[in-house]
Amino acid sequence: MIFNYCKRxxxxxxxxxxxxxxxxxxxxxxxxxxxxxxxxxxxxxxxxWKRFKIAASLITPEHRQDFxxxxxxxxxxxxxxVRLAHLQPDADGRRFETTIEMDYYLLPSVTVKTFSxxxxxxxxxxxxxxxxxxxxxxxxxxxx
Numbered sequence: 001m002i003f004n005y006c007k008r009x010x011x012x013x014x015x016x017x018x019x020x021x022x023x024x025x026x027x028x029x030x031x032x033x034x035x036x037x038x039x040x041x042x043x044x045x046x047x048x049w050k051r052f053k054i055a056a057s058l059i060t061p062e063h064r065q066d067f068x069x070x071x072x073x074x075x076x077x078x079x080x081x082v083r084l085a086h087l088q089p090d091a092d093g094r095r096f097e098t099t100i101e102m103d104y105y106l107l108p109s110v111t112v113k114t115f116s117x118x119x120x121x122x123x124x125x126x127x128x129x130x131x132x133x134x135x136x137x138x139x140x141x142x143x144x
């Protein structure tokens with residue numbers, strides 16, 4: 001009789017442990033997903049407010065300088081809107097593809113143009129020179 005209680009108790013403990021592991025994985029997935037959303041929003045806000053160094057910090061080091069070479073000297077650019085046009089996340093939540101649209105005009109012209117570009121964001125666990133977080137791994141396209 002005591003043996004049956006021990007058996008049931010062990011089964012209950014095993015079920016609770018498995019449930020706890022599933023909950024932990026779900027929490028980690030949500031944290032990574034939230035971090036990806038925050039990184040994407042930070043990049044778009046940084047572009048909108050012409051904080052190009054902050055936007056560049058969300059690009060992998062090998063593509064960061066090309067971005068700064070393009071946007072650093074653009075003092076006459078006025079960005080009126082930056083928006084997410086398309087988002088395609090992977091099932092694991094550690095990678096997603098976006099299409100961003102940026103409305104802008106370059107003085108002395110007052111004609112608003114739209115620049116559309118694709119990005120691949122990948123989660124890094126923080127190794128060596130790259131800190132933990134999401135980073136754009138694709139080179140920034142040539143600005144018109």
